[in-house]
Amino acid sequence: MKSKLTVIKVGGKIVEEKHSLSHLLDDFSSVEGHKILVHGGGRSATRIATQLGIENRMVDGRRITDAETLKVVTMVYGGLVNKSIVAGLQSRGINALGLTGADLNIIRSVKRPVTDVDYGFVGDIEQVDSVLLTELIKKSIVPVMAPLTHDGKGNMLNTNADTIAAEVAKALSSAFDVTLIYCFEKKGVLRDEEDDESVIPCITRPDFERYMSEGIIRGGMIPKLENAFNALDAGVSEIIITLASALDNNQGTRIKK
Protein backbone atom coordinates (compact mmCIF):
# COMPACT_ATOMS: atom_id res chain seq x y z
CA MET A 1 0.00 0.00 0.00
CA LYS A 2 1.25 3.48 -0.81
CA SER A 3 1.95 5.73 2.15
CA LYS A 4 -0.09 8.85 2.60
CA LEU A 5 1.13 12.28 1.45
CA THR A 6 -0.72 15.54 2.05
CA VAL A 7 0.07 18.45 -0.26
CA ILE A 8 -1.20 21.68 1.28
CA LYS A 9 -1.40 24.95 -0.60
CA VAL A 10 -1.76 28.11 1.43
CA GLY A 11 -2.33 31.54 -0.03
CA GLY A 12 -0.27 34.60 0.60
CA LYS A 13 -2.38 36.26 3.26
CA ILE A 14 -2.01 33.43 5.76
CA VAL A 15 1.77 33.10 5.45
CA GLU A 16 2.53 36.81 5.32
CA GLU A 17 1.21 37.86 8.70
CA LYS A 18 3.19 36.74 11.73
CA HIS A 19 0.26 35.64 13.87
CA SER A 20 -1.63 33.72 11.17
CA LEU A 21 1.63 32.13 9.95
CA SER A 22 2.38 30.90 13.45
CA HIS A 23 -1.11 29.44 13.72
CA LEU A 24 -0.82 27.79 10.31
CA LEU A 25 2.56 26.25 11.13
CA ASP A 26 1.14 24.81 14.36
CA ASP A 27 -1.74 23.26 12.40
CA PHE A 28 0.53 22.09 9.60
CA SER A 29 2.88 20.49 12.14
CA SER A 30 0.05 18.40 13.50
CA VAL A 31 -0.88 16.96 10.09
CA GLU A 32 0.23 13.34 10.24
CA GLY A 33 2.37 11.53 7.73
CA HIS A 34 4.37 12.85 4.81
CA LYS A 35 3.54 16.38 3.72
CA ILE A 36 4.44 19.27 1.44
CA LEU A 37 3.60 22.94 1.89
CA VAL A 38 3.14 25.10 -1.22
CA HIS A 39 2.88 28.81 -0.47
CA GLY A 40 2.06 32.10 -2.15
CA GLY A 41 3.25 35.54 -1.17
CA GLY A 42 1.56 37.97 -3.52
CA ARG A 43 0.69 40.61 -0.95
CA SER A 44 4.30 40.94 0.23
CA ALA A 45 5.50 41.03 -3.38
CA THR A 46 3.04 43.85 -4.11
CA ARG A 47 4.14 45.77 -1.03
CA ILE A 48 7.88 45.40 -1.70
CA ALA A 49 7.46 46.21 -5.40
CA THR A 50 5.58 49.37 -4.45
CA GLN A 51 8.31 50.35 -1.97
CA LEU A 52 10.91 49.81 -4.70
CA GLY A 53 8.95 52.01 -7.09
CA ILE A 54 7.96 49.12 -9.37
CA GLU A 55 4.45 49.28 -10.75
CA ASN A 56 2.19 46.31 -9.89
CA ARG A 57 0.26 45.32 -13.00
CA MET A 58 -2.37 42.59 -12.78
CA VAL A 59 -4.61 41.05 -15.46
CA ASP A 60 -7.47 38.85 -14.20
CA GLY A 61 -5.74 38.55 -10.85
CA ARG A 62 -2.47 37.39 -12.47
CA ARG A 63 0.69 39.43 -12.04
CA ILE A 64 2.43 40.79 -15.13
CA THR A 65 6.03 39.85 -14.40
CA ASP A 66 8.60 42.05 -16.11
CA ALA A 67 12.33 41.67 -15.39
CA GLU A 68 12.23 43.92 -12.31
CA THR A 69 9.09 42.26 -10.95
CA LEU A 70 10.71 38.85 -11.45
CA LYS A 71 13.54 39.98 -9.14
CA VAL A 72 10.97 41.05 -6.54
CA VAL A 73 9.01 37.76 -6.61
CA THR A 74 12.25 35.76 -6.56
CA MET A 75 13.32 37.69 -3.45
CA VAL A 76 9.97 37.63 -1.72
CA TYR A 77 8.69 34.13 -2.56
CA GLY A 78 12.05 32.32 -2.68
CA GLY A 79 13.69 34.25 0.15
CA LEU A 80 11.51 36.12 2.62
CA VAL A 81 8.34 34.02 2.70
CA ASN A 82 9.96 30.65 2.04
CA LYS A 83 12.66 31.00 4.69
CA SER A 84 10.24 32.34 7.32
CA ILE A 85 8.22 29.16 6.87
CA VAL A 86 11.28 26.90 6.84
CA ALA A 87 12.72 28.45 10.01
CA GLY A 88 9.27 28.31 11.66
CA LEU A 89 8.85 24.62 10.85
CA GLN A 90 12.39 23.79 12.00
CA SER A 91 11.57 25.40 15.35
CA ARG A 92 8.61 22.96 15.53
CA GLY A 93 10.88 19.96 14.93
CA ILE A 94 9.92 19.53 11.27
CA ASN A 95 12.82 19.03 8.89
CA ALA A 96 11.71 21.53 6.25
CA LEU A 97 13.53 22.15 2.98
CA GLY A 98 12.70 25.28 1.00
CA LEU A 99 12.51 24.70 -2.73
CA THR A 100 11.76 26.52 -5.93
CA GLY A 101 11.27 24.59 -9.16
CA ALA A 102 14.90 25.40 -10.06
CA ASP A 103 16.29 23.60 -7.00
CA LEU A 104 17.06 19.99 -7.93
CA ASN A 105 15.42 20.83 -11.29
CA ILE A 106 12.11 19.81 -9.73
CA ILE A 107 9.80 21.93 -11.91
CA ARG A 108 10.73 23.04 -15.37
CA SER A 109 8.45 25.50 -17.13
CA VAL A 110 8.18 27.32 -20.38
CA LYS A 111 7.74 31.10 -20.48
CA ARG A 112 4.08 31.71 -21.26
CA PRO A 113 3.66 32.57 -24.96
CA VAL A 114 2.49 36.11 -25.65
CA THR A 115 -1.11 36.22 -26.90
CA ASP A 116 -3.49 39.11 -26.13
CA VAL A 117 -1.56 39.61 -22.92
CA ASP A 118 2.20 39.44 -22.36
CA TYR A 119 2.50 38.05 -18.85
CA GLY A 120 6.28 38.40 -18.99
CA PHE A 121 8.39 35.99 -16.93
CA VAL A 122 5.52 33.67 -16.02
CA GLY A 123 5.98 29.92 -16.28
CA ASP A 124 3.63 27.27 -17.61
CA ILE A 125 4.73 23.98 -16.09
CA GLU A 126 6.19 21.43 -18.50
CA GLN A 127 7.67 18.81 -16.25
CA VAL A 128 7.87 17.82 -12.58
CA ASP A 129 10.76 15.56 -11.65
CA SER A 130 9.41 13.56 -8.74
CA VAL A 131 12.29 11.09 -8.29
CA LEU A 132 14.46 13.13 -5.91
CA LEU A 133 11.39 14.70 -4.30
CA THR A 134 10.07 11.22 -3.49
CA GLU A 135 13.40 10.20 -1.95
CA LEU A 136 13.50 13.33 0.20
CA ILE A 137 9.92 12.89 1.40
CA LYS A 138 10.60 9.26 2.31
CA LYS A 139 13.43 10.55 4.55
CA SER A 140 10.77 12.57 6.45
CA ILE A 141 11.92 15.81 4.88
CA VAL A 142 9.09 18.31 4.37
CA PRO A 143 9.42 20.32 1.15
CA VAL A 144 8.26 23.93 1.35
CA MET A 145 7.66 25.10 -2.20
CA ALA A 146 7.71 28.69 -3.41
CA PRO A 147 5.64 29.67 -6.48
CA LEU A 148 8.70 29.89 -8.73
CA THR A 149 10.00 27.57 -11.43
CA HIS A 150 12.77 27.81 -14.03
CA ASP A 151 13.08 27.38 -17.78
CA GLY A 152 16.28 25.33 -17.83
CA LYS A 153 17.99 28.21 -19.63
CA GLY A 154 18.98 30.11 -16.51
CA ASN A 155 15.77 32.07 -15.92
CA MET A 156 13.46 31.87 -12.95
CA LEU A 157 9.74 32.10 -13.80
CA ASN A 158 6.85 33.28 -11.65
CA THR A 159 4.38 30.39 -11.43
CA ASN A 160 0.91 30.05 -9.96
CA ALA A 161 0.98 28.31 -6.56
CA ASP A 162 -2.33 26.46 -7.13
CA THR A 163 -0.89 24.98 -10.32
CA ILE A 164 2.37 24.00 -8.61
CA ALA A 165 0.41 22.24 -5.86
CA ALA A 166 -1.72 20.36 -8.42
CA GLU A 167 1.20 19.36 -10.64
CA VAL A 168 3.34 18.22 -7.73
CA ALA A 169 0.39 16.26 -6.28
CA LYS A 170 -0.17 14.55 -9.64
CA ALA A 171 3.52 13.75 -10.15
CA LEU A 172 3.78 12.19 -6.68
CA SER A 173 0.57 10.16 -6.97
CA SER A 174 2.40 7.17 -8.43
CA ALA A 175 4.55 6.93 -5.30
CA PHE A 176 2.07 8.11 -2.64
CA ASP A 177 -1.63 8.14 -1.77
CA VAL A 178 -1.99 11.92 -2.22
CA THR A 179 -4.51 14.27 -0.65
CA LEU A 180 -4.35 17.81 -2.01
CA ILE A 181 -5.68 20.55 0.26
CA TYR A 182 -6.32 24.07 -0.95
CA CYS A 183 -6.49 26.44 1.98
CA PHE A 184 -8.95 29.10 1.13
CA GLU A 185 -10.32 32.29 2.69
CA LYS A 186 -13.76 30.64 2.92
CA LYS A 187 -14.79 27.47 4.72
CA GLY A 188 -15.09 25.65 1.40
CA VAL A 189 -17.13 25.83 -1.81
CA LEU A 190 -20.26 27.73 -0.84
CA ARG A 191 -23.80 27.07 -2.04
CA ASP A 192 -24.54 30.75 -1.37
CA GLU A 193 -21.62 33.21 -1.65
CA GLU A 194 -23.28 35.45 0.93
CA ASP A 195 -23.56 32.69 3.50
CA ASP A 196 -20.19 31.54 4.88
CA GLU A 197 -21.85 28.55 6.50
CA SER A 198 -23.34 27.16 3.28
CA VAL A 199 -20.39 24.85 2.60
CA ILE A 200 -21.05 22.04 0.13
CA PRO A 201 -19.46 19.06 1.92
CA CYS A 202 -18.76 16.92 -1.15
CA ILE A 203 -18.69 17.54 -4.90
CA THR A 204 -18.43 14.83 -7.55
CA ARG A 205 -18.13 15.60 -11.25
CA PRO A 206 -21.89 15.12 -11.88
CA ASP A 207 -22.59 17.42 -8.89
CA PHE A 208 -20.16 19.97 -10.33
CA GLU A 209 -21.92 19.98 -13.69
CA ARG A 210 -25.33 20.32 -12.07
CA TYR A 211 -24.13 23.15 -9.79
CA MET A 212 -22.67 24.98 -12.80
CA SER A 213 -25.89 24.62 -14.82
CA GLU A 214 -27.84 25.92 -11.81
CA GLY A 215 -25.45 28.88 -11.46
CA ILE A 216 -24.51 27.84 -7.92
CA ILE A 217 -20.83 27.40 -8.84
CA ARG A 218 -19.48 30.17 -11.03
CA GLY A 219 -16.65 32.63 -11.66
CA GLY A 220 -13.18 31.83 -10.37
CA MET A 221 -14.38 28.68 -8.64
CA ILE A 222 -14.98 26.97 -12.01
CA PRO A 223 -11.29 26.75 -13.12
CA LYS A 224 -10.32 25.82 -9.53
CA LEU A 225 -12.68 22.86 -9.60
CA GLU A 226 -11.76 21.94 -13.19
CA ASN A 227 -8.14 21.69 -12.01
CA ALA A 228 -9.24 19.63 -9.04
CA PHE A 229 -11.05 17.09 -11.24
CA ASN A 230 -8.05 16.96 -13.59
CA ALA A 231 -5.83 16.15 -10.61
CA LEU A 232 -8.23 13.36 -9.57
CA ASP A 233 -8.14 11.97 -13.12
CA ALA A 234 -4.32 12.06 -12.95
CA GLY A 235 -4.20 9.90 -9.82
CA VAL A 236 -4.62 12.23 -6.83
CA SER A 237 -6.85 10.45 -4.29
CA GLU A 238 -8.73 13.36 -2.81
CA ILE A 239 -8.92 17.13 -2.96
CA ILE A 240 -10.18 19.32 -0.15
CA ILE A 241 -10.98 23.03 -0.26
CA THR A 242 -11.07 24.45 3.25
CA LEU A 243 -9.97 27.16 5.66
CA ALA A 244 -6.30 27.03 6.69
CA SER A 245 -7.45 26.97 10.31
CA ALA A 246 -9.46 23.81 9.56
CA LEU A 247 -6.42 21.80 8.40
CA ASP A 248 -6.65 19.44 11.28
CA ASN A 249 -10.32 18.51 11.21
CA ASN A 250 -12.87 17.22 8.84
CA GLN A 251 -14.35 20.40 7.42
CA GLY A 252 -14.41 22.02 3.99
CA THR A 253 -15.47 20.71 0.62
CA ARG A 254 -14.23 17.30 -0.57
CA ILE A 255 -13.83 16.91 -4.31
CA LYS A 256 -14.29 13.29 -5.34
CA LYS A 257 -14.50 11.42 -8.62
Add this chain to the structure above:
Amino acid sequence: MKSKLTVIKVGGKIVEEKHSLSHLLDDFSSVEGHKILVHGGGRSATRIATQLGIENRMVDGRRITDAETLKVVTMVYGGLVNKSIVAGLQSRGINALGLTGADLNIIRSVKRPVTDVDYGFVGDIEQVDSVLLTELIKKSIVPVMAPLTHDGKGNMLNTNADTIAAEVAKALSSAFDVTLIYCFEKKGVLRDEEDDESVIPCITRPDFERYMSEGIIRGGMIPKLENAFNALDAGVSEIIITLASALDNNQGTRIKK
Protein backbone atom coordinates in the same frame (compact mmCIF):
# COMPACT_ATOMS: atom_id res chain seq x y z
CA MET B 1 40.03 6.64 0.00
CA LYS B 2 37.72 9.58 0.54
CA SER B 3 36.36 11.23 -2.59
CA LYS B 4 37.31 14.81 -3.32
CA LEU B 5 35.03 17.73 -2.44
CA THR B 6 35.74 21.35 -3.33
CA VAL B 7 34.03 24.04 -1.26
CA ILE B 8 34.20 27.37 -3.07
CA LYS B 9 33.32 30.68 -1.47
CA VAL B 10 32.65 33.60 -3.78
CA GLY B 11 32.07 37.14 -2.61
CA GLY B 12 29.16 39.31 -3.46
CA LYS B 13 30.64 41.33 -6.27
CA ILE B 14 31.24 38.34 -8.54
CA VAL B 15 27.76 36.84 -8.14
CA GLU B 16 25.85 40.11 -8.31
CA GLU B 17 26.80 41.26 -11.78
CA LYS B 18 25.33 39.31 -14.69
CA HIS B 19 28.50 39.04 -16.76
CA SER B 20 30.87 38.05 -13.94
CA LEU B 21 28.27 35.61 -12.56
CA SER B 22 28.00 33.90 -15.92
CA HIS B 23 31.78 33.64 -16.11
CA LEU B 24 31.98 32.28 -12.57
CA LEU B 25 29.30 29.66 -13.23
CA ASP B 26 31.16 28.48 -16.34
CA ASP B 27 34.36 28.12 -14.31
CA PHE B 28 32.55 26.50 -11.38
CA SER B 29 30.87 24.04 -13.76
CA SER B 30 34.25 22.86 -14.98
CA VAL B 31 35.54 22.09 -11.47
CA GLU B 32 35.67 18.32 -11.32
CA GLY B 33 34.18 16.11 -8.63
CA HIS B 34 31.82 16.95 -5.80
CA LYS B 35 31.47 20.63 -5.02
CA ILE B 36 29.64 23.27 -2.97
CA LEU B 37 29.27 26.96 -3.74
CA VAL B 38 28.95 29.40 -0.83
CA HIS B 39 28.02 32.91 -1.89
CA GLY B 40 27.71 36.43 -0.49
CA GLY B 41 25.48 39.20 -1.73
CA GLY B 42 26.26 42.24 0.38
CA ARG B 43 26.26 44.82 -2.39
CA SER B 44 22.77 43.84 -3.55
CA ALA B 45 21.55 43.83 0.04
CA THR B 46 22.96 47.34 0.52
CA ARG B 47 21.34 48.56 -2.70
CA ILE B 48 17.91 47.04 -1.97
CA ALA B 49 18.00 48.26 1.65
CA THR B 50 18.78 51.77 0.43
CA GLN B 51 15.91 51.61 -2.09
CA LEU B 52 13.59 50.48 0.70
CA GLY B 53 14.72 53.39 2.88
CA ILE B 54 16.54 51.17 5.38
CA GLU B 55 19.79 52.56 6.70
CA ASN B 56 22.89 50.42 6.07
CA ARG B 57 24.99 50.36 9.22
CA MET B 58 28.37 48.62 9.18
CA VAL B 59 30.93 48.09 11.96
CA ASP B 60 34.38 46.86 10.82
CA GLY B 61 32.87 45.72 7.54
CA ARG B 62 30.13 43.72 9.30
CA ARG B 63 26.49 44.58 8.76
CA ILE B 64 24.37 45.57 11.74
CA THR B 65 21.26 43.46 11.12
CA ASP B 66 18.11 44.85 12.69
CA ALA B 67 14.72 43.22 12.04
CA GLU B 68 14.12 45.12 8.79
CA THR B 69 17.65 44.46 7.53
CA LEU B 70 17.20 40.76 8.33
CA LYS B 71 14.21 40.73 5.98
CA VAL B 72 16.32 42.35 3.27
CA VAL B 73 19.23 39.90 3.57
CA THR B 74 16.81 36.95 3.74
CA MET B 75 15.23 38.17 0.49
CA VAL B 76 18.44 39.06 -1.27
CA TYR B 77 20.76 36.24 -0.15
CA GLY B 78 18.17 33.45 0.15
CA GLY B 79 16.02 34.52 -2.80
CA LEU B 80 17.53 36.77 -5.43
CA VAL B 81 21.22 35.82 -5.40
CA ASN B 82 20.75 32.16 -4.43
CA LYS B 83 18.12 31.41 -7.08
CA SER B 84 20.02 33.24 -9.84
CA ILE B 85 22.95 30.94 -9.15
CA VAL B 86 20.79 27.82 -8.89
CA ALA B 87 18.96 28.55 -12.18
CA GLY B 88 22.28 29.39 -13.85
CA LEU B 89 23.86 26.12 -12.72
CA GLN B 90 20.80 24.09 -13.77
CA SER B 91 21.12 25.60 -17.25
CA ARG B 92 24.69 24.24 -17.27
CA GLY B 93 23.51 20.73 -16.39
CA ILE B 94 24.50 20.94 -12.72
CA ASN B 95 21.89 19.71 -10.27
CA ALA B 96 22.09 22.65 -7.86
CA LEU B 97 20.12 22.92 -4.63
CA GLY B 98 19.87 26.30 -2.93
CA LEU B 99 20.20 26.13 0.84
CA THR B 100 20.27 28.34 3.87
CA GLY B 101 21.30 26.94 7.24
CA ALA B 102 17.60 26.61 8.12
CA ASP B 103 16.91 24.22 5.24
CA LEU B 104 17.34 20.64 6.47
CA ASN B 105 18.57 22.24 9.72
CA ILE B 106 22.05 22.22 8.22
CA ILE B 107 23.51 25.13 10.19
CA ARG B 108 22.23 26.18 13.55
CA SER B 109 23.57 29.37 15.07
CA VAL B 110 23.19 31.46 18.15
CA LYS B 111 22.41 35.16 17.93
CA ARG B 112 25.64 36.99 18.61
CA PRO B 113 25.74 38.23 22.20
CA VAL B 114 25.68 42.00 22.59
CA THR B 115 29.04 43.36 23.78
CA ASP B 116 30.36 46.79 22.74
CA VAL B 117 28.41 46.38 19.53
CA ASP B 118 24.91 44.97 19.04
CA TYR B 119 25.13 43.27 15.67
CA GLY B 120 21.44 42.39 15.83
CA PHE B 121 20.26 39.26 14.00
CA VAL B 122 23.73 37.93 13.25
CA GLY B 123 24.49 34.27 13.82
CA ASP B 124 27.57 32.64 15.33
CA ILE B 125 27.60 29.05 14.12
CA GLU B 126 27.01 26.38 16.75
CA GLN B 127 26.47 23.23 14.74
CA VAL B 128 26.66 21.94 11.17
CA ASP B 129 24.66 18.79 10.45
CA SER B 130 26.62 17.10 7.71
CA VAL B 131 24.69 13.81 7.49
CA LEU B 132 22.02 14.84 4.98
CA LEU B 133 24.45 17.18 3.22
CA THR B 134 26.82 14.25 2.68
CA GLU B 135 24.02 12.10 1.26
CA LEU B 136 22.95 14.85 -1.13
CA ILE B 137 26.51 15.48 -2.33
CA LYS B 138 27.03 11.77 -2.94
CA LYS B 139 23.99 11.88 -5.23
CA SER B 140 25.88 14.49 -7.32
CA ILE B 141 23.72 17.30 -6.01
CA VAL B 142 25.59 20.62 -5.74
CA PRO B 143 24.58 22.67 -2.69
CA VAL B 144 24.52 26.44 -3.22
CA MET B 145 24.66 28.02 0.21
CA ALA B 146 23.43 31.49 1.12
CA PRO B 147 25.04 33.34 4.07
CA LEU B 148 22.05 32.74 6.34
CA THR B 149 21.53 30.35 9.24
CA HIS B 150 18.80 29.89 11.85
CA ASP B 151 18.59 29.70 15.61
CA GLY B 152 16.21 26.75 15.88
CA LYS B 153 13.64 29.05 17.48
CA GLY B 154 12.15 30.26 14.22
CA ASN B 155 14.56 33.11 13.43
CA MET B 156 16.84 33.41 10.45
CA LEU B 157 20.27 34.90 11.22
CA ASN B 158 22.65 36.78 8.95
CA THR B 159 25.92 34.82 8.92
CA ASN B 160 29.35 35.50 7.44
CA ALA B 161 29.88 33.55 4.20
CA ASP B 162 33.61 32.92 4.89
CA THR B 163 32.67 31.33 8.20
CA ILE B 164 29.92 29.22 6.62
CA ALA B 165 32.40 27.96 4.01
CA ALA B 166 34.98 27.09 6.68
CA GLU B 167 32.50 25.38 9.03
CA VAL B 168 30.89 23.37 6.23
CA ALA B 169 34.33 22.36 4.92
CA LYS B 170 35.36 21.21 8.41
CA ALA B 171 32.12 19.31 9.02
CA LEU B 172 32.42 17.46 5.71
CA SER B 173 36.10 16.61 6.11
CA SER B 174 35.32 13.32 7.85
CA ALA B 175 33.40 12.14 4.76
CA PHE B 176 35.42 13.84 2.00
CA ASP B 177 38.93 14.98 1.08
CA VAL B 178 38.05 18.69 1.21
CA THR B 179 39.69 21.60 -0.59
CA LEU B 180 38.37 25.00 0.48
CA ILE B 181 38.80 27.82 -2.03
CA TYR B 182 38.24 31.46 -1.10
CA CYS B 183 37.69 33.51 -4.24
CA PHE B 184 39.15 36.88 -3.63
CA GLU B 185 39.44 40.21 -5.45
CA LYS B 186 43.24 39.74 -5.60
CA LYS B 187 45.26 36.93 -7.14
CA GLY B 188 46.10 35.58 -3.70
CA VAL B 189 47.89 36.68 -0.54
CA LEU B 190 50.29 39.41 -1.68
CA ARG B 191 53.81 40.05 -0.47
CA ASP B 192 53.33 43.70 -1.45
CA GLU B 193 49.79 45.10 -1.32
CA GLU B 194 50.65 47.54 -4.10
CA ASP B 195 51.85 44.80 -6.45
CA ASP B 196 49.06 42.52 -7.70
CA GLU B 197 51.63 40.10 -9.09
CA SER B 198 53.44 39.55 -5.78
CA VAL B 199 51.40 36.45 -4.88
CA ILE B 200 52.87 34.22 -2.19
CA PRO B 201 52.34 30.74 -3.69
CA CYS B 202 52.32 28.76 -0.46
CA ILE B 203 52.01 29.62 3.24
CA THR B 204 52.59 27.21 6.11
CA ARG B 205 52.00 28.13 9.73
CA PRO B 206 55.70 28.95 10.36
CA ASP B 207 55.67 31.10 7.18
CA PHE B 208 52.51 32.84 8.45
CA GLU B 209 54.13 33.67 11.77
CA ARG B 210 57.24 34.96 10.08
CA TYR B 211 55.25 37.08 7.60
CA MET B 212 53.25 38.56 10.46
CA SER B 213 56.36 39.44 12.47
CA GLU B 214 57.82 41.05 9.34
CA GLY B 215 54.61 43.05 8.76
CA ILE B 216 54.12 41.47 5.32
CA ILE B 217 50.80 39.92 6.33
CA ARG B 218 48.57 42.28 8.30
CA GLY B 219 45.10 43.74 8.73
CA GLY B 220 42.09 41.75 7.54
CA MET B 221 44.28 39.03 6.07
CA ILE B 222 45.34 37.89 9.57
CA PRO B 223 41.91 36.59 10.74
CA LYS B 224 41.33 35.11 7.26
CA LEU B 225 44.54 33.09 7.55
CA GLU B 226 43.91 32.21 11.20
CA ASN B 227 40.58 30.71 10.09
CA ALA B 228 42.33 28.87 7.29
CA PHE B 229 44.83 27.24 9.68
CA ASN B 230 42.00 26.35 12.06
CA ALA B 231 40.21 24.63 9.17
CA LEU B 232 43.38 22.67 8.34
CA ASP B 233 43.68 21.63 12.00
CA ALA B 234 40.04 20.45 11.85
CA GLY B 235 40.66 18.14 8.91
CA VAL B 236 40.36 20.22 5.74
CA SER B 237 43.08 19.06 3.33
CA GLU B 238 43.96 22.28 1.58
CA ILE B 239 42.92 25.92 1.43
CA ILE B 240 43.45 28.15 -1.57
CA ILE B 241 43.01 31.92 -1.77
CA THR B 242 42.69 33.01 -5.39
CA LEU B 243 40.81 35.00 -8.00
CA ALA B 244 37.39 33.61 -8.99
CA SER B 245 38.56 33.61 -12.59
CA ALA B 246 41.46 31.34 -11.61
CA LEU B 247 39.21 28.58 -10.25
CA ASP B 248 40.23 26.19 -12.94
CA ASN B 249 43.99 26.52 -12.82
CA ASN B 250 46.80 26.31 -10.40
CA GLN B 251 47.16 29.90 -9.24
CA GLY B 252 46.66 31.71 -5.96
CA THR B 253 48.02 31.11 -2.50
CA ARG B 254 47.93 27.61 -1.02
CA ILE B 255 47.63 27.40 2.75
CA LYS B 256 49.19 24.22 4.07
CA LYS B 257 49.94 22.80 7.48
